[in-house]
Amino acid sequence: MDFQLDEDQREFRAVLRDFVDREIIPVAREWEQSGRYPTEIVDGMREMGLFGMTIPEEYGGLDLDPVSFALVFEEIARGWMGIAGILGSHSLACRMIAMRGTEEQKRKYLPDLAAGVRRTGIGLTEPDAGTDLQGIRTTATLDGDHYVVNGTKMWITNARYADPLPVLVKTDPSTSPAHKGMSVLLVDSSLEGYRVTKDIPKLGYKGTESCEVVLDNVRVPRENLLGGVEGKGMQHALSALEWGRVNIAARSVGIAQRAHDEAFAYARQRRAFNQAIADFQAIQLQLGNLSTQVQAARLMAYWAADAVRKGRADGETGMAKIFCSEVALAASIDAMKIHGGYGYSTEYEVERLYRDSILMSIGEGTNDVLRTLVAKSVLRGETAL
Structure with a gap:
């Protein structure tokens, strides 16, 4: 076992750390409290090529390994989790398009997404469907060369900048089990009937928007069906969420x-009493x-990321997301206690850390649901301990 980063990863982390210390930490509290969008920070991440980190080099991306991917989110979240x-x-x-898209879709979208000229997100969650993705109600009915899409998506990060937005839909609502009738469409934001209707107020996770997106008879070209085949939407989404759990663990x-x-x-x-409280x-x-x-959480996150590099790792990423998210919450509470009354003040960083940490146990699947996923993975022998 090698618990050390390699030389390239250490150098990459040093570059990330310097960027966070210079460009994010000095402004995070002020910008978060004022609701200011971090345009300059986004520009800096674009210049570093971070918008292309899951895109193959042939399309202009960095194609980072999963551990380096984790390093990005660890360092950025150290400065400001919302970023x-x-x-x-x-x-x-981007990874979903790169892994599942047709060659035409990759050529059309990935170069601009890698450069940060375009940005995107994922339209999965709905008002009545979060963890239970098979319960979505958004439909896409084929009408000639277009799908007519109707539905509402909630809690969509990057919604005001996403173009295209991959949207999970039901192309065959009558199929059982439901996941066999689900697909992903790449919806361009310029299409008539596509509306970002509101920003959802949040306790934490500021800096990026979380929005409601309404699709009202949106006509999406048939060639924007991800992968060109219906019925693969749930597989596409779950493959992305595996990396998403590494993302949340690292954050x-x-x-x-x-x-x-x-x-x-x-x-x-x-x-206190004439000495440092330390x-x-x-x-x-x-x-x-x-x-x-x-340190235990860090090792767990890197272990899970390395497991993803080797193949399917539902159990490992589930464990890491559960453990690391609960360490984040406990650490923020302990830091507040050490600060005493000042920890409750918005003049100190720790109250923001507390507000941001709460989301980590909810995002990319709630921890209790993931505990069942981990148990099933171990029972099936897919995750060896």
């Missing part, structure tokens, strides 16, 4: 690391546990 969301949905949709590590850093810095600086054993016990949990 990682801008890359998250985009990179998963969780970034949040936990930042909570760790803020807690240690404050414990060294804050004085000198008190009660605080040291908390700090020692915090360091241990953060």
Whole structure:
């Protein structure tokens, strides 16, 4: 077993870390509180080529290995988790197009998506269907050379910038089981009837928008059916979500690391009874546990990412997402406790870390649902422990 990053990965992490320290951390709290969109940060990520990290080099992308992919989200989330969301949905949709799209679809979309000229997201969730994707109601009825799409999608990250937006639909609502009648359509934002109707207010996860998207008799060309074959939509979505769990696990590590850093810095600086509170054993016990949990989460995230590199890894990515997300929440709470009353103030970073960490146990499948996925994977012998 090798628990070390290779030289290329270490150099890549150093570049990411420098970018986050210079361009994100100094402005994150102010911009988050004011609701300012991080245009300059997005431009910086575009210049670094990060919008192409899951796109093959032949289409202008970086084609990162899964561990390097995880490093991006760990470092960006260390600065501001919401910014990682801008890359998250985009990179998963790009991978889905790269892995499942027709050659024509790849040539049409991937070069601009890799360059950040276009951006994208994934239209899965609906008002009455989140974890249960087979319960979606959005339909696509074939009418000549076009699909007529009707439905509503919710919580869509990058919705105001996505072009195209891959949308999970039912091309055959009568099929049983339901997933056999589901497909993905690449919906261009300029099509008549496609509307981003509202931004959804959120406790945390600021910096990127989460929106409602309404599709009202949208006519989507037949050639925009992902892969050119109906009935593969659920497979397409699940293949993207596997990388998505690595994404969320890595973001969780970034949040936990930042909570760790803020807690240690404050414990060294804050004085009580004529000494730094870091000198008190009660605080040291908390700090020692915090360091241990953060490093365990990091190793779990990298282990899962490496498992993805080797093939299908539902169990490993499920474990990592569960463990890392719960470490992120615990780390942010511990950091708040070490800050005392100041941890509750919006003048300090830790309250934002707490608000952002809560989403990690919900996004890309709730932790309780993932626990069943992990159990089934182990029972089937797909995940060996």
